[in-house]
Amino acid sequence: QSALTQPPSASGSPGQSVTISCTGTSSDVGGFDYVAWYQQHPDEAPKLIIYEVSVRPPGVPDRFSGSKSGNTASLTVSGLQAEDEADYYCSSYAGRNNFGVFGGGTKLTVL
Amino acid sequence: EVQLVQSGAEVKKPGESLKISCKASGYSFTSYWIGWVRQMPGKGLEWMGVIYPGDSDTRYRPSFQGRVTISVDKSIDTAYLQWNSLQASDTAIYFCARGPNLNWFDPWGQGTLVTVSS
Numbered sequence: 001q002s003a004l005t006q007p008p009s010a011s012g013s014p015g016q017s018v019t020i021s022c023t024g025t026s027s028d029v030g031g032f033d034y035v036a037w038y039q040q041h042p043d044e045a046p047k048l049i050i051y052e053v054s055v056r057p058p059g060v061p062d063r064f065s066g067s068k069s070g071n072t073a074s075l076t077v078s079g080l081q082a083e084d085e086a087d088y089y090c091s092s093y094a095g096r097n098n099f100g101v102f103g104g105g106t107k108l109t110v111l
Numbered sequence: 112e113v114q115l116v117q118s119g120a121e122v123k124k125p126g127e128s129l130k131i132s133c134k135a136s137g138y139s140f141t142s143y144w145i146g147w148v149r150q151m152p153g154k155g156l157e158w159m160g161v162i163y164p165g166d167s168d169t170r171y172r173p174s175f176q177g178r179v180t181i182s183v184d185k186s187i188d189t190a191y192l193q194w195n196s197l198q199a200s201d202t203a204i205y206f207c208a209r210g211p212n213l214n215w216f217d218p219w220g221q222g223t224l225v226t227v228s229s
Binding site: 003032034036038040045046047048051052057087089091093096098099100101102103104105 | 146148155156157158161170172206208213214215216217218219220221222
């Protein structure tokens, strides 16, 4: 099972919006509405910020939003803040025998 | 509060065995999946395998099948990740995480750093 494809880096200035893409196939991203996004700050554990394509867990700011079109999912961070600087990983369910696959991760820099 | 607390950092030699743990609290341990994720130094996240403590249904990613063993002890709400013979390439941080299904996992443990070096 190949990893999902994410851009290695993204950046934006405080207050701007940034969108991170996550491209898979019809066997994962395109086949299920089960895309999740995780935020990982340096030396910390990943934190779930979006699940089932666009659902935010309690406590996650509404500046974070998710969407999907075909085989590509997207995470948009609006109103960038300094604390949004982190690595972001997408993940998709990929069927019973594969259960899940991550993207390679995107390092978001707040300029 | 739902928490997963992992065992501490380990330093091992190639060929040695190791079992690291993930202690769950604050929820019904047998009703959620536990997943294990590897993060090699400076690299991304990789799923290793998952287990459902309720019936011990265990699934491994092909690249980890036969290299590690995932298990649980329901009596103490703890999941384990085990190696019989470590290699230098096993040096990584290992995270456990809880999932209501196999679609998303939250929360995550703090991670266990495993260093394998002669």
